[in-house]
Amino acid sequence: MFEKLTLIGIGLIGSSIARAVQQKGLAKTIAITTRKAATLDEARSLGLGDIYTLDAAEAVEGADLVILCTPVGVYADVMAQISGHLAPRAILSDVGSVKGAVMKALEPMVPQGVHFIPGHPIAGTEHSGPSAGFPDLFVGRWCVLTPKPDVDTVAVDRLISFWGALGSNVEVMDAGHHDLVLAITSHVPHLIAYNIVGTVADLEADTQSEVIKFSASGFRDFTRIAASDPVMWRDVFLTNRDAVLEMLGRFLEDLARLQRMVRVGDGEGMQELFTRTRAIRRSIITAGQETAAPDFGRPHGTPETVALVQPQDVPDDAVREHGGGEDA
Amino acid sequence: MFEKLTLIGIGLIGSSIARAVQQKGLAKTIAITTRKAATLDEARSLGLGDIYTLDAAEAVEGADLVILCTPVGVYADVMAQISGHLAPRAILSDVGSVKGAVMKALEPMVPQGVHFIPGHPIAGTEHSGPSAGFPDLFVGRWCVLTPKPDVDTVAVDRLISFWGALGSNVEVMDAGHHDLVLAITSHVPHLIAYNIVGTVADLEADTQSEVIKFSASGFRDFTRIAASDPVMWRDVFLTNRDAVLEMLGRFLEDLARLQRMVRVGDGEGMQELFTRTRAIRRSIITAGQETAAPDFGRPHGTPETVALVQPQDVPDDAVREHGGGEDA
DSSP states (O other): EEEEEEEESSSSHHHHHHHHHHHHHHHHEEEEEEEHHHHHHHHHHOOOSSSEOOHHHHTTTTTTTEEEESSSGGGHHHHHHHGGOOTTEEEEEEEEOOOHHHHHHHGGGTTTTTTTTOOEOOOOOOOSGGGGGGGTTTTTOEEEEEEOTTTHHHHHHHHHHHHHHHTTTEEEOOHHHHHHHHHIIIIIIHHHHHHHHHHHHHHHHHHHHHHHHGGGHHHHHHHHHHHSOOHHHHHHHHHHHHHHHHHHHHHHHHHHHHHHHHHHTTTHHHHHHHHHHHHHHHHHHHHTOOOGGEEEEEEESOOOHHHOOOGGSSOOOOOOHHHTTOOO | EEEEEEEOOEEEEEEEHHHHHHHHOOEEEEEEESHHHHHHHHHHHTTOOOOSSHHHHHHHOOOOOEESSSSSGGGHHHHHHHGGGGOOOOOOOOEOOOOOOHHHHHHGSSSSSSSEEEEEEEOSSSSSSGGGOOTTTHHHHHHEEETTTOHHHHHHHHHHHHHHHHOOEEEEOOOHHHHHHHIIIIIIHHHHHHHHHHHHTOOOOHHHHHHHHTTGTTTHHHHHHTTTHHHHHHHHHSSHHHHHHHHHHHHHHHHHHHHHHHHOOOHHHHHHHHHHHHHHHHHHHTTTTSSSSSGGGOOSSSSSSHHHHHGGGOHHHHHHHHHTOOOO
């Protein structure tokens, strides 16, 4: 499908693309470039590509598809390095969770003749780094593309086919609309999860240890997304500020009303809300975006550490040191 | 271990106790009583007990262990029916998520000679009703008992052994302390999850359908606990008001600070918080209260509806009609 694919950054998303492209034979050559030597070494030892280099300019030479897979905060630096080296008619894309601010910053740096088609695969796990990726990550998930209206439609169709070959459904939309929808589906949920886990982290030590013991009663669900890559998420909130504050405002208005229901003991109002919310989960299951198994299909019946913990599964300081994944 | 166990209410928790007691032979006879005939019929067709009756007074006759498994809001009604019929030296317990207010309301109704030992197994799924239960639900989970200091220690030890036989770790603590810890581990997380799912439910129809499509980016995690039994949760917030408002207050103070970080673009502050929260999840995994598998071990690689949805897995209106599980 492509002669040469260049992945700039090789965290969870980049390494999942590399594995899927290898598995399905979608590019003759895969070039991988990172900022940190340790990340590049890890990618090499995992055999994720054909060319490995710390020189981003060299990596993009002759590539007909270049995908930025770093946190959005370093896009401008990367573009400054590669813009003079991009091949004519190359497709330049990315996988960032924010589109509007990013496009505004990058567009002036995109050379004439390069097809700039920003993208966002709605997929991931809370793990990060080159070893966290797997080829099936995108299967059944959505990928949003946000090209400007004047971008070459043949190039857009090629990128749609690429994501389709990775197993994704593809939707093309306006960048601003993407950012508003993702603010409520992704950014505000992460903000809230980080926040409540932070509230627990501030509790006195003895209460905190009880919270950990009794976390199966709800709290542990929030800790999953609050274990996501800190640098990537910092950049999301720095670049999608307005949409996040708008959606957070709606959430807080609703929470003030619910807080009042608790204070005055409005059982009827609570029961009405709690009944209405069930329907949303059913819709998500029906849409194929969630498992119908109880408790996310978590294992029951054995203390889970015994059955499942393997050293590589627990993110440790070593993993975090070399960049938290997408911070390549 | 017991001659006759009476379960009042047979939702997710009650039916899981019944299955585990049958599997391990912990009681010679299991009597089941519910308010609604349809729930009782379902329990009978599942073969969960030996005696089935709509008359709670009859159900507790001669029982040496009686466990209330209804929403806490109906405890007082149930007690009015059974208090004159409890056997001397019977153990009376429950599985409710709130302990302080409940004990205060019930204690005056407990006959002399009956051992009142409130309990709370920290286990569950978002599904409800007699068919949602399974015998391994309590394995590796904690069960908290909150007897008053003057309760017979032999009786407390018997109940500790009972929960140990179901696979649980048992901790005895003060009811007020339980309610404060559970407010932050369980009640506030549920409140927040219900709230954000409610915010989405109020979005315009076309945005809402996009939220459902792109929910794998974080939002869908919240929909799981927001699909829990509405009546049970209404009663939790009606009976644990003070502790919930206290912990919600802390959460909101922290959220105001984080909201300000987003507004002023304090990347350093955000990155510090987002890094700190990772450690909490690692502690929960190490404590054996969470799976270390990425994404809760959710299936990847196939559209999940195709692989997993079976009609009985999706809570539907029929299930909700006969009482949402613990609303027996």
